[in-house]
Each structure stands twice: as C-alpha cells, then as structure tokens.
Amino acid sequence: MVDSEGMTLTCAPLAHEDDSVDMSWTSWRILIAADTFPPDVNGAARFTRDHAVRLSRRGHQVHVVAPATKFSTSSGIEKYDGEKIYVHRFRSVPWPLHDWLRFAPPWEVSGQMKRLLSAVRPDVIHIQSFMVIGRGAALEGHARGVPVIATNHVMPENLIEYSGFPKAIHPAISRFGWRLAASTYEGVQVITSPTPIAAEYLESRAGISPVEPVSCGIDVGRFTAKTRKPTDARVMYLGRLDREKNIATLIRAFALLAEKMDAHLDIVGSGSEKDVLETLADECGIVNRVTFHGRVSDEELELLHHRAAVFVMPSPAELQSLASLEAMASGTPIVVADEMALPHLLTDGVEGYLSPTCDVNCFADRISRLLALDNETYMRFSGAARAKALTHDSAQIIRRYEGLYERAIGAMNAKQNV
Structure with missing residues (x-):
C-alpha cells in the first residue's frame, strides 16, 4: 500500500486466468506513467488502459501510475477487461476549469516516484505525456539508469483554453509547454506518437527527433x-x-x-x-x-x-x-x-x-x-x-511496442557497459 509517508508493496507476478498465454519469450516488469487514466474518458486514458491490458495478456507484469480521483495516495490491483493491473494513484487535485483534468502536486511527485521505483524496480518505463507524472517518471528513470520510452498524446494548445489565463499570453504558455516537452523527452530511448503527422508535429514544435509513428491500435x-x-x-x-x-x-x-x-x-x-x-x-x-x-x-x-x-x-x-x-x-x-x-x-x-x-x-x-x-x-x-x-489491429501494435521495449533495454544495457 502506498501513502504519503512511504511505501510497502509486494510485486509478485499475477496469476493469469488465461492458460493460453504464451510465456516463451522474455517478460518484463513495465511501469506506465500517465497523467490521465480511467475513470477519465479520453483517448490518452483509453490507450493507457488498453495498452496495460494487452501487455498483461502477453505475460508482462504491468504497473500503472496515474493521478488519484481524490486527495489521497494509494496502490492496489484494479481489474480491466479481465486483467489484473497494479495501479498506483498519486493524490491529486481537480483543475477547476476542466471537466476531468486532475494534477498531482508537482512538489510531491519526485519523492513519491522515488519510493515507487524502489518498490517496483521496473525493467522499462513508458511515459504517456511530458506533464507532471510522466515527467516525474522520466526524470527518476534517468537518474536510476532505467530505460524510458515516451508516447506523446498531448498538445499544449488543447489545454491552454482551460488555463484561465488571458488569451494574449496563450502563445507564451504554448511555447513554455513545448519547451517542457523537449526537456522531458530529452534522453529517453524511444519517442512515439500515434500517427505520422502527429510525429512530425511533435518534432517541429518540441525540436526533438526522431519521433516514431506507432498507432494506438484497436481491438x-x-x-x-x-x-x-x-x-x-x-x-x-x-x-x-x-x-x-x-x-x-x-x-x-x-x-x-x-x-x-x-x-x-x-x-x-x-x-x-x-x-x-x-x-x-x-x-x-x-x-x-x-x-x-x-x-x-x-x-x-x-x-x-x-x-x-x-x-x-x-x-x-x-x-x-x-x-x-x-x-x-x-x-x-x-x-x-x-x-x-x-x-x-x-x-x-x-x-x-x-x-x-x-x-x-x-x-x-x-x-x-x-x-x-x-x-x-x-x-x-x-x-x-x-x-x-x-491495419491498426492491436495484435500488431503490441508486438511493435515489445520490440521498442527490447530496443530501449538493449540500448541502456549497452550504454551502461561502456
């Protein structure tokens, strides 16, 4: 159980209810860091949930860290589409001008992420945004030598209108958002975005390259x-x-x-x-x-x-x-x-x-x-x-991501062995 004071967490492999799961290849402990997750209803939350389920069905141990729906921190097993997923929720506050957006207090995330990574010991971290929890996971992963891959679902422009700030300074806020993206994604082993045009847009706005287009996939x-x-x-x-x-x-x-x-x-x-x-x-x-x-x-x-x-x-x-x-x-x-x-x-x-x-x-x-x-x-x-x-079927997409995880882990191992 996770709380604001510390963390005690057992991470034994979860038993699979489907005996047909092929466990013949290497399985990993994967931490997915997201700034939105169910019960939120949006594309990024949907992908994070579906991706966790697909990875679990492939035999990987999956942990998701995301904002809590209230101002308290917790960890536990949540069930999605029949799969049991470790979900760690950092306490958060609602953004008053948005229907579902919540933020974990940034000054708390670093300490909580340190404790979480010490307990989980992931083989790879997969962040879903450059914002608070995604950024915290990337920075702590870099500090520990854990390979990080990033999938970008966020355009600062989509959030600015809910900022409450005058329109005259929206361009400045947008530029700050893209600088934050660049600094978060700097040093990650792989960056993806769901479509070629989204990848090109991220490269041009954040000044980072290469960004690989990988569909979110559907079942x-x-x-x-x-x-x-x-x-x-x-x-x-x-x-x-x-x-x-x-x-x-x-x-x-x-x-x-x-x-x-x-x-x-x-x-x-x-x-x-x-x-x-x-x-x-x-x-x-x-x-x-x-x-x-x-x-x-x-x-x-x-x-x-x-x-x-x-x-x-x-x-x-x-x-x-x-x-x-x-x-x-x-x-x-x-x-x-x-x-x-x-x-x-x-x-x-x-x-x-x-x-x-x-x-x-x-x-x-x-x-x-x-x-x-x-x-x-x-x-x-x-x-x-x-x-x-x-052509976007999830069976193809999940294997593509496994290849990216393997590449990121290999690149980090090679770097550490130099």
Whole structure:
C-alpha cells in the first residue's frame, strides 16, 4: 500500500486466468506513467488502459501510475477487461476549469516516484505525456539508469483554453509547454506518437527527433463488420463534448439534412459543452432528431456502431482518433475534419470523406452523400473502412511496442557497459 509517508508493496507476478498465454519469450516488469487514466474518458486514458491490458495478456507484469480521483495516495490491483493491473494513484487535485483534468502536486511527485521505483524496480518505463507524472517518471528513470520510452498524446494548445489565463499570453504558455516537452523527452530511448503527422508535429514544435509513428491500435475483433447498409439513416459521434471537438459544426451540418434524409444523430459521450450543444440542437430545430446518450457501456456502444450508417469526427485536434477507428472496424464509413491526424485515417472517397474543419455545408454534403448510397456502393465504403481498421489491429501494435521495449533495454544495457 502506498501513502504519503512511504511505501510497502509486494510485486509478485499475477496469476493469469488465461492458460493460453504464451510465456516463451522474455517478460518484463513495465511501469506506465500517465497523467490521465480511467475513470477519465479520453483517448490518452483509453490507450493507457488498453495498452496495460494487452501487455498483461502477453505475460508482462504491468504497473500503472496515474493521478488519484481524490486527495489521497494509494496502490492496489484494479481489474480491466479481465486483467489484473497494479495501479498506483498519486493524490491529486481537480483543475477547476476542466471537466476531468486532475494534477498531482508537482512538489510531491519526485519523492513519491522515488519510493515507487524502489518498490517496483521496473525493467522499462513508458511515459504517456511530458506533464507532471510522466515527467516525474522520466526524470527518476534517468537518474536510476532505467530505460524510458515516451508516447506523446498531448498538445499544449488543447489545454491552454482551460488555463484561465488571458488569451494574449496563450502563445507564451504554448511555447513554455513545448519547451517542457523537449526537456522531458530529452534522453529517453524511444519517442512515439500515434500517427505520422502527429510525429512530425511533435518534432517541429518540441525540436526533438526522431519521433516514431506507432498507432494506438484497436481491438478489431470486438467489432462486428456490417453485412449490409443499415436501414435507418443514423449519424453517430463518439467522444468528449468539449469545445475543441467542434461538435457545434456537426450539429449545424446535421440540421441542414435531417428532415430531407429523415436522419437521426446519436451523440455519445460527456463533457463541459453538453448543455451548450443541447441548446444549439434546440435552436436548430432538430432536438427531436438528436439523442445525447452520455457515457454508455461497451455493449451499448457496439450496438450504436452497428446501427450507425455514418460516423462523423469534426475535431481539428486529433492525434489519431480511436473513436473513428472503432467506427471503421464496425464497417461504418466516416466523415472527418481535414486537419491534424485525421486525413491519415482514410483516402477521400474510399473509406469516407474529408471536410474542411468548420465548413458546415461541406460536412452536410459529405454526410448526405453516404446516407444516399445504394447498398452495393455503401458496402464498398464499408469494406474499405473495415480493411483500413485492420491495419491498426492491436495484435500488431503490441508486438511493435515489445520490440521498442527490447530496443530501449538493449540500448541502456549497452550504454551502461561502456
């Protein structure tokens, strides 16, 4: 158990419930350091959870360190998708201007990280951001000669609007954020980001190189491919309901086609903009054609994907968009903003369509095109979407990360033996 005074922790290997796990290769003790983790709902938290589960299923002993949901520090075993994961939660405080963001007090992290690494003795550390816990883990790992790899899910620009500072100094805050990223990632053995464009963006903004593009991956087998075009004209969005997601553009675009196409919009997720978006739907006269589902279970989500004829991601701030990939794994054609990493998900006119980020008319046109397709043409889009999703299957991605861990461990061993 971990507390603010010290740490006593037993790290015996966890028994696997699946006897089919192949233990024939080297297994490692891996510490994943994250500044967001469930119950947070966002792409970085989702990847960290899924990655921990996948590593555990491959026979590795996985520890996750992340902010607690309250102002107390604890350690214990948490179960995700049937896997038991060691989770160490540093006490944290909520950021008052954000729906879920919490920070562990930076002045406490160094001491807590020292105690945690002494207890866990990881073979490799995998940080998920350059912020408080990720940075603390990297610095302590460097001090102990533990290999560190980093996956970047964060753009300072996405957080600045919640800072509470005047817009006039936002550029200065952004520059500080990227300098912090550069200093955190300096000295790590491997740096990754989910897509080529996200990797290029990190290289240019933080001045670090090379950054390797490695998809976050999805469990394609969880999703059932469509066998024919859905009967109903249902359009779906899945993600946080926050300002940077640009959902207002989707609602305005949907209002242009809703009655003509006899369509319905399913908005799945929660966030700070929910009330604003509900009001906008009412003002657009489509309140009876829009359902705000909030958070849903995995079973409900799979059903919504099965019913959806089109999936839309209007956000200009995506480093990958697991939500879009999961829709594609369900055989749902997508319409996405032609910005940041989203263009890497599709070839325009093959798996779906691109649209200029804030072009309401273009979004409406592209959604309408897909809704109007005959079954044969629709299924060509559907099959192409599913095929693209298969290239991001987690079975491939987890082996890629194991190769990166092996490379990082080898590089550190070579350095220490010089």
